[in-house]
Amino acid sequence: MKLHEYQSKQIFNKYGIPIPKGRVAATAQEARQIAEELGGRVVIKSQVLVGGRGKAGGIRLAKSAEEAENLATQILSMEIKGLPVRKVLVDEAASIASEIYLGITNDRAARRPVMMASAAGGVDIEEVAAKNPEKIIKVHIDPLLGLRDYQARDIAASIDLPREHWRIFGQIARGLWDAYVACDATLAEINPLVITADRRIVALDGKMVLDDNALFRHPDLAEMRDLDVEAPSEIEARKYGLSFIKLDGNIGCMVNGAGLAMTTMDIIKLFGGEPANFLDIGGGASADKVAAALRIILSDPNVKAVLFNVFGGITRGDEVARGILAALAEVKTNVPMVIRLVGTNAEEGRRILADAKMITAETLADAARKAVAVAQAA
Amino acid sequence: MSILVDKHTRLLVQGITGNEGLFHTIQMVEYGTNVVAGVTPGKGGEWVLDGKIPVFDSVKIAVDTTGANTSIIFVPARFAPDAIYEAADAGLELIVCITEGIPVQDMMRVRSYLDQKGVRLVGPNCPGLLTPGEAKVGIIPGDIAIPGNVGVVSRSGTLTYEVLYALKLVGMGVSTCVGIGGDPINGTNFIDCLRMFEEDPQTEKIVLIGEIGGTDEEKAAEFISDYLTKPVVSFIAGQTAPPGKRMGHAGAIVEGGAGTAVEKVKALQAAGVRVASHPEEIPGLLS
Numbered sequence: 001m002k003l004h005e006y007q008s009k010q011i012f013n014k015y016g017i018p019i020p021k022g023r024v025a026a027t028a029q030e031a032r033q034i035a036e037e038l039g040g041r042v043v044i045k046s047q048v049l050v051g052g053r054g055k056a057g058g059i060r061l062a063k064s065a066e067e068a069e070n071l072a073t074q075i076l077s078m079e080i081k082g083l084p085v086r087k088v089l090v091d092e093a094a095s096i097a098s099e100i101y102l103g104i105t106n107d108r109a110a111r112r113p114v115m116m117a118s119a120a121g122g123v124d125i126e127e128v129a130a131k132n133p134e135k136i137i138k139v140h141i142d143p144l145l146g147l148r149d150y151q152a153r154d155i156a157a158s159i160d161l162p163r164e165h166w167r168i169f170g171q172i173a174r175g176l177w178d179a180y181v182a183c184d185a186t187l188a189e190i191n192p193l194v195i196t197a198d199r200r201i202v203a204l205d206g207k208m209v210l211d212d213n214a215l216f217r218h219p220d221l222a223e224m225r226d227l228d229v230e231a232p233s234e235i236e237a238r239k240y241g242l243s244f245i246k247l248d249g250n251i252g253c254m255v256n257g258a259g260l261a262m263t264t265m266d267i268i269k270l271f272g273g274e275p276a277n278f279l280d281i282g283g284g285a286s287a288d289k290v291a292a293a294l295r296i297i298l299s300d301p302n303v304k305a306v307l308f309n310v311f312g313g314i315t316r317g318d319e320v321a322r323g324i325l326a327a328l329a330e331v332k333t334n335v336p337m338v339i340r341l342v343g344t345n346a347e348e349g350r351r352i353l354a355d356a357k358m359i360t361a362e363t364l365a366d367a368a369r370k371a372v373a374v375a376q377a378a
Numbered sequence: 379m380s381i382l383v384d385k386h387t388r389l390l391v392q393g394i395t396g397n398e399g400l401f402h403t404i405q406m407v408e409y410g411t412n413v414v415a416g417v418t419p420g421k422g423g424e425w426v427l428d429g430k431i432p433v434f435d436s437v438k439i440a441v442d443t444t445g446a447n448t449s450i451i452f453v454p455a456r457f458a459p460d461a462i463y464e465a466a467d468a469g470l471e472l473i474v475c476i477t478e479g480i481p482v483q484d485m486m487r488v489r490s491y492l493d494q495k496g497v498r499l500v501g502p503n504c505p506g507l508l509t510p511g512e513a514k515v516g517i518i519p520g521d522i523a524i525p526g527n528v529g530v531v532s533r534s535g536t537l538t539y540e541v542l543y544a545l546k547l548v549g550m551g552v553s554t555c556v557g558i559g560g561d562p563i564n565g566t567n568f569i570d571c572l573r574m575f576e577e578d579p580q581t582e583k584i585v586l587i588g589e590i591g592g593t594d595e596e597k598a599a600e601f602i603s604d605y606l607t608k609p610v611v612s613f614i615a616g617q618t619a620p621p622g623k624r625m626g627h628a629g630a631i632v633e634g635g636a637g638t639a640v641e642k643v644k645a646l647q648a649a650g651v652r653v654a655s656h657p658e659e660i661p662g663l664l665s
Contacts, residue, residue, distance in 0.1 A: 111563050143487045144487055144491060184483055211482050212628075214482075247618075258560055259532070259589055260534065262618070262625050262626075266617045269618045344405075344519050363544075
């Protein structure tokens with residue numbers, strides 16, 4: 001789950017990282033008022049969860065409160081990469097002497113967190129990583145020890161930060177680590193961290209991505225979720241604990257297990273069809289969950305066929321079969337359904353479904369061929 | 379022979395009185411696995427399976443009493459890290475964690491701790507292990523595989539069943555099947571299993587089932603080309619997965635253009651691995 005810039009910066013500030021004075025506004029009038037409080041010269045920043053806000057005209061400098069109001073009016077009526085701008089952050093404008101990148105993320109390959117820093121801040125760090133990897137300093141952190149002070153000093157020295165800033169940089173690095181741990185982040189990033197003309201260090205921008213699996217222990221953070229970035233069907237799916245991703249094809253897929261769900265999509269494509277979604281009903285799928293999944297799949301008008309591929313393990317075939325029956329009783333549909341049921345309690349499941357009008361298949365390839373054929377015939 | 383689990387496995391089930399724990403304990407016992415103990419804090423002194431398996435309050439007491447050497451964990455994600463630490467501290471050699479949804483920072487701490495202790499973890503978010511005819515430690519349906527000489531290692535659960543089933547349909551047997559799990563941070567990776575299969579005299583061929591996300595398949599490819607003498611066949615799931623989306627498994631995501639199925643297939647093919655275009659092609663590529 002991604003947090004907005006203003007949310008990330010508020011969290012950073014709580015952990016001792018200096019941020020510009022400013023507040024978030026939902027209307028141009030509010031933006032004007034904040035600008036007046038800050039003395040007029042402010043930056044108006046659209047709060048949407050996509051990159052490239054600046055290039056899209058979503059970040060603008062205002063020299064007066066009146067200009068702030070005008071710019072906020074414009075920005076609040078914008079859509080950036082398909083997402084509506086609902087809030088703007090109004091920050092005091094900073095005079096920048098230099099820009100640094102500082103971030104922490106999980107290094108999968110090293111199996112531990114890595115702190116990354118670069119003197120080339122303010123630009124797309126992935127671009128720097130691709131073109132000039134030597135300009136990025138990486139320091140792995142022992143997750144049981146946490147960031148050590150010497151590591152922060154080493155980073156400061158490696159990016160040629162003047163010594164006068166080392167103490168505050170250490171405090172910022174420590175704050176970023178604490179925020180990353182406390183929020184169960186998978187990414188905590190300051191880009192840019194700027195040294196101002198009056199020699200202060202301030203986090204001008206902030207980004208956090210949180211681990212969805214850890215939100216159970218952060219109900220306050222879970223509430224910050226921005227639903228604009230997700231398709232309505234994906235939001236609905238999450239309520240039922242379903243893992244669902246909408247795609248553009250016409251064959252709906254209901255599969256147990258993520259790997260098999262991906263494979264089912266792949267094989268539909270291999271046999272000339274296009275999957276309409278990724279859907280993993282998960283382990284131990286109850287009848288309720290299966291019914292919800294079917295409703296969600298059929299809410300997409302593009303869907304011309306549904307392929308059920310269930311290989312019983314934790315998920316029991318009979319349970320899934322009952323779910324399908326319950327769902328079919330509730331959702332009246334003429335969309336043809338192909339089903340393949342194998343594994344734990346599969347025979348009982350097939351017995352339960354014997355009277356439902358479904359096309360049955362033995363193998364995965366057979367199921368995919370049949371689903372592609374009925375979707376093309378529709 | 380086989381790897382990691384066999385008829386000498388003395389299994390302890392953490393979370394044995396829960397729904398999933400009990401259901402799969404029954405399945406494991408029916409398969410012939412030697413389940414010697416269960417642990418559910420607060421239920422020590424009880425018995426499950428009609429008085430066949432004693433339940434203990436702690437892993438330490440269970441191990442001291444029954445001589446268990448392997449643990450399987452069926453406890454919910456919020457308690458699973460503690461269950462892993464408890465099993466490691468009780469001196470178990472092998473811990474298998476089925477639980478899905480453990481926060482990734484928890485797993486980084488767990489892995490760091492286990493590495494210091496030299497304890498092997500399989501999983502989490504995995505279906506466990508199956509050595510056909512000897513032991514089932516996990517949730518892989520026992521009847522979909524027969525004993526044989528193919529070693530199987532996979533990041534997935536049900537996709538693995540699919541492959542086992544396809545092998546069985548043509549009469550191909552399996553030495554051991556290891557589900558290493560779909561999380562970004564896990565205990566045992568492809569290379570660990572490839573090394574064990576290479577050393578296992580029963581295993582003659584290997585099937586590696588990967589998916590999008592991370593670089594474990596690419597590293598496995600490098601390892602295969604440098605060290606492996608046994609033939610490897612592979613399948614990679616997620617050719618059609620859109621970038622930036624997490625495909626169910628916490629670890630299955632193409633990030634910043636890295637971790638795509640295409641790259642993985644290319645790396646494996648360059649290492650001499652035959653890559654199937656769908657799981658049911660695997661038996662043909664093995665023979």
